Amino acid sequence: MRYSWNWLCELVDVGSIHPEEAADRLTRRGLEVESITYAGAGLEDVVTARILEKVRHPDSDRLHLCQVDDGASVRSIVCGAQNMKVGDVVPLARAGAILPGGMQIQESTIRGYRSMGMLCSRQELGLLGDDGVGLWILGEDQAIGVGVALMLYRDDWILDIASPANRADCLSHLGIARELASHLRCDVALARVPAMPTEGLDVHVTLPIRGCALALFEDLSFCEVPSWVLARLEILGLKPRSNIEAVSLYVMLECGQPLSLYAAEDTVFELNGVEPTIVTDDTKRVIAEAIDRRIKPQERTEAAIRFERGTIPFAQVWALGRFQELVGLWSGKHVQALKGYVLAPSMKREPIAFQVATITEFLGLKVPLTGPVLKEYFERLGFLCTLEGESILVTPPWYRMDVTHFQDCAEEIFRVVGFEAVANTLPQPCYRHHRSAPVIEQVQNMMVALGFYETCTLAFCSHELLSLYGVDGVPVLNPLSEEHAVLSSDMVPLLVKQLLMNVNHHFGQSSPQVRLFEVRRIFTAEGEYEELAFVAYGTQYADALEMRPIDFFDIKHVMNEVLGLLHKSQHYGAEAPSYGHPGLSATFEGGAVGAIHPRILKTLKWKRVGQVWYGRVRLPAHVEEPVAHFVQWSEFPSIERDFSFMVPKGFVSERLVQAALALPYVVKCRIFDMYQREEEASLAVRVTFCDQTRSLQDKDIEASVAQFIQVSQSVLQLQLRD
């Protein structure tokens, strides 16, 4: 919110401090001054000057040579305007001036004659009106050597202050002035306003409000509010439609209480929030109304901002009194409200009691504050304060609704003494048993080691995208857009989107490598879970420097590493999730891994060859680290036997491995070759036999071998190759 420095200076005697310095002090007190700007920016070197002499330039039809007096010296100016005469006072931009439009004024020589500045039009000074007429003639009576900024009431600084949301009192010049006054140890002017009738109006209140004050005026029509008032409102961003509105706005900026003006028909009045009839300067009977309420605004007007924060109770009567006073002052006649109405809660504030020492203890101050010092601090803030031995009793002023308990009082003292007065202590050290890195961190580290880049998606996506993947989610009732309509229950669609973006836009024709992963909260109808998801596209090393496309078993390896970390079973089933390639997908308890269905990629306008791989797995909140136990290994040699089978398409090789492992003496069964053709495939396994107690002989394993062949042929329907 914008505040006028001149206005603040009228309310409180700031002495010689500069606005920059005041801004710094206010900021340190919690009233953050976001910017300070000079209201007369561009007019700093523009002064009033009288034309003493005007002759035609010998080499030009349009130019004149002028002698002007700016109060300090007489200058020669070459001027192209026609509308001035000797004796006129006009604005002179001296050399060095940078006008509001950015034009830089320099001493120059124009067709052989020196010109020590420029005489200006209104337009050149960034003001409206009189376009094309020529110089801005200020008349003959205007004093010379006066800064134009000052003349226009723009010799002022505008402070843009962000005050805390609980400080309704600070949305006014009076409130900021009070803060400055307490800081500078001086008083605020404008403490008393004339009394106002509180009876006579018949008001029916149907709005939910905390309080209100209304006053009926007759014949308020008056000449004009002073131009400095309008200028001040203008630099603060307000443009009143009438003189009477100007007064009401001025009162609002001064004390923070918005006023509404109604054209009154009679003394019965309905306060129901209906938009009032606009009052003009000719309106005969006017009701001025001030209400106390806090309400979510529909618009961002100055009044709405104040109602949003909540007006200050009891400020309403004061505001109407001030309105009446200013109307009288500026119209030059006696003005008195005829009738009034006041609805106000009790003005009594409860005192807050605490021990003097608690403030020092609670804030951890370097130097303890004594009772008298505290009393002085509170009184400067406008609080009533009584000391009784070691206890203190403070009563906040009526405009400080935000102060209700001890910690609020502590904050006031914190604001006064500043953070430098607070000591620097560290809490007692605390020794705690820290578990090893949480599951999520371990998973993140593992994925990085496996060559994946961690990314962050926004969790939101469109219904359309989810239905393409056959995934559900949790819809948002008030989404930002269609694209943000649902919280996905699966990150894969979002990660694939980022993968496609990387491949499509950023890698041209060269071979793209994209590996992304994310660990985050996902949302399902049953609840929230932490999940890992990853996607991959591209190649990896086949041999030496040779690359080959990533295949299913690379991705399965990644998933196995993660499952191993989680101490979960690495048992996969051949089912595909809704978006998975049916022949290149596997699911397991809590997750899935594989290639994205080509139909989905086609819809997403994927034009490249090769699969887009995905994996996802739900992460437990924590993993019990199992304790491994010692097992005695066999000291005796083992025997290896290789078997090669023809297997039908779709055969699950894990069944063969399981069959082998079920046989006597078999300690290991490893697939070491797979070869796939159109309709059939060959599969070779190496089976290891071993015993704890003796060296096995060929005859010992004959039975197992025979049984293995028998099971593979009759149960698994495989054909043994020679």
Add this chain to the structure above:
Amino acid sequence: MRDKLEALGNQTLIDIEAAMDAAAIEQIRLRVFGKKGALSEVLKGLGQVSALERPQIGAFANTWKERLEEGLASRGQICEERDLDKRLAAEAVDVTAPARRLHPGSLHILTQTTRRIAAILGRLGFESASGPEIETEYFNFEAVNIPADHPARQMHDTFFIKPGHVLRTHTSSVQMRVLREKKPPIRIFAAGAVYRCEADATHSPLFHQIEGLFVDKGVRMSDLKGVLGELLSELFGTVKFRMRPSYFPFVEPGAEVDIECFKCRGVGHCQLCRSSGWIEVLGCGMVHPFLLTSAGVTDVTGFALGLGVERMAMLLHEVNDIRHMFQGDMRFLQLFRFRGY
């Protein structure tokens, strides 16, 4: 006999000298000393030699045997060295060629930043805590002193999921859950995603916060200042900071923390701090008594601090647009590959 031995010996010595590798040496050894080797063949004739001559011939044969073995051994050693040199030369590769190993990826700078801060808070005794991201309106607002008509409620542009349930707008909601579940002393931090209904160059509908909470008997504001000092100096190096009184509904007194602008040190025209010389980094304050009493915790005080992870990451890594964080662009992600955490 003697001549035969002499001839065999001399020929073998020539062969040994001519041998170029260990295999040739081994071949000579077999040819001469093997079961059916040349030496055995010659010595078969020992039977026909008179008993008188036999010891002399035997000794002569032994001398030759030793000489040949010596010759084989020394030449063998030379051949082995030669073989090794050949092998080493053959096995050499261009060690400057790229490694075959899969290059590691990287952690997102949001994760890196979260871990840095969590590590600092962890050393100060803060333990990790968490709460749901779809939160009840009560825990997100009322429980942390933001009643329905409170102006701060409008400051949080809230996503609604179903009546009474919102996407949490801050991690402060975890504060209240912890206060109700645990007994003081409480020293926790909560890190995670929060959601607000806004999107532009500086706002994202999803972003991340870290919230610290410390509640115990006699916790003072100076303890908060001390913890801030530790946190900020570990993050930004030795840096001046200030606590500026401010307002957050769940703390009282509340403060915003600024660090001195590390770009301009407070002098001159600066985009980072908008020439103010200060950069706002976090919010903090003493826990509002409303939170403590409504959680049924008495006779204690506490402090809370909260910061935006995106903002910290952007400051620490000089990222200019928050949207980079959420686009998954590999060119962005790869930049932070070698940064530690």
